Amino acid sequence: MKTLIIACGALAREVLALIKLNNWQHMELSCLPADLHLRPEKIPDAVEAAVEAARDKYERIFVAYADCGTGGLLAARCEKLGVEMISGPHCYSFFEGNEAFDARGEVTSFYLTDFLARQFDAFVWRPMGLDKHPELRDMYFGNYDKLVYLAQTEDDSLTAAAGVAAQKLGLEFERRFSGYGDLSMHLKALPY
Amino acid sequence: MSDEEDDLILDELDDAELVLQMHDDLYDGMADEIDEAVRILLKREWLPYDILTKALVEGMRIVGIDFRDGILFVPEVLLAAGAMKKGMGILKPLLVETGAPQLGKMVIGTVKGDIHDIGKNLVAMMMEGAGFEVVDLGINNPVEDYIGALKREGADILGMSALLTTTMPYMKTVIDTMVEQGIRDDYIVLVGGAPLNEEFGKAIGSDAYCRDAAVAVETAKEFMARKHNQV
Numbered sequence: 001m002k003t004l005i006i007a008c009g010a011l012a013r014e015v016l017a018l019i020k021l022n023n024w025q026h027m028e029l030s031c032l033p034a035d036l037h038l039r040p041e042k043i044p045d046a047v048e049a050a051v052e053a054a055r056d057k058y059e060r061i062f063v064a065y066a067d068c069g070t071g072g073l074l075a076a077r078c079e080k081l082g083v084e085m086i087s088g089p090h091c092y093s094f095f096e097g098n099e100a101f102d103a104r105g106e107v108t109s110f111y112l113t114d115f116l117a118r119q120f121d122a123f124v125w126r127p128m129g130l131d132k133h134p135e136l137r138d139m140y141f142g143n144y145d146k147l148v149y150l151a152q153t154e155d156d157s158l159t160a161a162a163g164v165a166a167q168k169l170g171l172e173f174e175r176r177f178s179g180y181g182d183l184s185m186h187l188k189a190l191p192y
Numbered sequence: 193m194s195d196e197e198d199d200l201i202l203d204e205l206d207d208a209e210l211v212l213q214m215h216d217d218l219y220d221g222m223a224d225e226i227d228e229a230v231r232i233l234l235k236r237e238w239l240p241y242d243i244l245t246k247a248l249v250e251g252m253r254i255v256g257i258d259f260r261d262g263i264l265f266v267p268e269v270l271l272a273a274g275a276m277k278k279g280m281g282i283l284k285p286l287l288v289e290t291g292a293p294q295l296g297k298m299v300i301g302t303v304k305g306d307i308h309d310i311g312k313n314l315v316a317m318m319m320e321g322a323g324f325e326v327v328d329l330g331i332n333n334p335v336e337d338y339i340g341a342l343k344r345e346g347a348d349i350l351g352m353s354a355l356l357t358t359t360m361p362y363m364k365t366v367i368d369t370m371v372e373q374g375i376r377d378d379y380i381v382l383v384g385g386a387p388l389n390e391e392f393g394k395a396i397g398s399d400a401y402c403r404d405a406a407v408a409v410e411t412a413k414e415f416m417a418r419k420h421n422q423v
Contacts, residue, residue, distance in 0.1 A: 070357075071388055071392060072357070089358045102358075107305050107306075129268070140310070143308070
């Protein structure tokens, strides 16, 4: 069954890695810009447009997004479109595993994934204006106490980058290896 | 800003020009210029309340519109808020002395599990600017804190804020507890935060969802007027 994965750009490497690892030849990937997360209200429309554009060419479409700050609107849209998506609030949660993440109940941790460790300046530092106005840092991060790097892969350079990010934000640093978590589970469940 | 504008001497502007310049300076997050302009208007014997509403609140209202329309982004809004805060710091003690109108009292805080307070802080500041007394409970508030503060402070309005999809359902817990205790209708309940929307606000039993600080102020004023009309 020919399947299209419509994914957040922040998951592109991870989805491709899983496709390669599992030799899922029935699966293709199409990504939406990761910076949609800066305006989550735009995600449902962008996903709908991508689904409608691809619907005739694939037997199945899977949306590789969690709720991602849409307040349930993406889930409602996917239901309307008749496509499945990833369960959970965001990628930090499904990478660790939604149940495990929920059980931790961490409130004052700020999370990075491999993508965000790699793209910290482009997706966190600059969009928040911290390159030009570092004095805003504590208005954004003053209530956090720790940066948790949820690593999908073993990569020393990313761990170092995440450590530097923690330092820039003035937060303690912790690295946890999560692997691909529930992302892997969801993609494996899609029939051939 | 051009070099020519950098050389602008605020004290040489007439009142109308100075107020317009303050709107521009707020927009550009120029806290020192706002500080200076507020002092100039006070020297010209403007009432603190007029400086607050005509210069600062109106300036932030323009910032709010451009944020909503995607022209400004969060960093610019924070810088503008920082400039307004500086101006308010001068005016606040004077407002008490000169008897500025009080429109009502609001208890506000982010819900349990949520530490994101940028939106809540903006709302609190704009509500104060509009003439509301604000009791800010800060972040991560359980239901007992909200209800305790509402009763203790004799508040009119409860404001709850959440940034996370995972924490926003807690607003319903608070409202349901108010219903159980028979006090829900004693207060106006306003909710806000990035992942919320009008449907959610209705579904959990709030009085209104407010998409930004300016809307929160207008909604609060409207509900307070209705409340007074009922008395």
